[in-house]
Amino acid sequence: MVEGARRGLALERLAITHAGRPLVALDIVVAPGEAATVMGPSGVGKSTLLAAVTGTLDPAFAMTGRVRLDGVDVTGLPTEARRIGILFQDELLFPHLSVGGNLAFGLPAHVRGRAARRARVEAALERVGLSGYAGRDPATLSGGQKARVALMRMLLSEPRALLLDEAFSRLDAALRDQIRRLVFDMARRDGLPVLQVTHDRSDAAAANGPVLELHP
Numbered sequence: 639m640v641e642g643a644r645r646g647l648a649l650e651r652l653a654i655t656h657a658g659r660p661l662v663a664l665d666i667v668v669a670p671g672e673a674a675t676v677m678g679p680s681g682v683g684k685s686t687l688l689a690a691v692t693g694t695l696d697p698a699f700a701m702t703g704r705v706r707l708d709g710v711d712v713t714g715l716p717t718e719a720r721r722i723g724i725l726f727q728d729e730l731l732f733p734h735l736s737v738g739g740n741l742a743f744g745l746p747a748h749v750r751g752r753a754a755r756r757a758r759v760e761a762a763l764e765r766v767g768l769s770g771y772a773g774r775d776p777a778t779l780s781g782g783q784k785a786r787v788a789l790m791r792m793l794l795s796e797p798r799a800l801l802l803d804e805a806f807s808r809l810d811a812a813l814r815d816q817i818r819r820l821v822f823d824m825a826r827r828d829g830l831p832v833l834q835v836t837h838d839r840s841d842a843a844a845a846n847g848p849v850l851e852l853h854p
């Protein structure tokens with residue numbers, strides 16, 4: 639962390655254009671443990687905004703402004719060096735790996751040795767009430783269980799910020815509420831800044847943080 643710099647995720651005068659036309663402009667700091675929401679109708683540029691933050695912006699778009707994590711400018715860094723976790727609406731677990739294999743996939747390389755990696759995976763499963771599920775085939779899990787495994791796979795990668803791209807939109811109402819609460823609670827507890835994009839007001843309410851509206 640840079641001395642005196644603001645902690646969290648900062649999008650500084652971020653502006654994205656397509657063929658010279660402005661698409662999205664945003665200036666925001668999300669503090670550790672805070673969850674901000676960007677809302678707007680389909681096609682307004684929500685996913686494009688997240689791509690700019692993760693460093694996966696399609697070359698069809700141009701971007702100005704900076705992305706900072708805990709004061710460090712990551713704008714020029716490749717995606718994998720940014721350490722930003724993202725959850726999408728279709729969170730796909732690898733079908734050829736067990737639940738434990740999926741989770742181990744998220745682990746950073748610095749966690750070495752079978753025993754250490756296994757312990758991390760077990761602790762993650764325990765955190766979401768899935769102790770003993772490591773050997774299971776992901777195909778045998780319920781939607782809610784899959785969502786929890788996907789969340790933990792992402793958290794095991796030790797991200798410094800969490801992005802949510804309509805992450806709850808495919809879940810039915812009851813499950814949506816439950817998973818949403820779990821994600822925001824965990825992020826708060828882990829002190830992660832969260833930036834979610836959604837067109838659903840209840841997602842914004844659940845985040846309990848600042849809400850920004852994008853307009854076409």
Ligand SMILES: Nc1ncnc2c1ncn2[C@@H]1O[C@H](COP(=O)(O)OP(=O)(O)OP(=O)(O)O)[C@@H](O)[C@H]1O
Nearest residue numbers: 656678679680681682683684685686687696698837
């Ligand atoms: N690779 C691309 N090349 C050109 N235009 C694109 C590309 N990807 C997206 N767009 C356009 O950019 C605009 C923003 O798309 P984006 O997917 O960010 O919107 P969104 O707000 O996330 O929409 P939704 O809520 O439907 O996911 C849209 O008009 C889209 O058609």
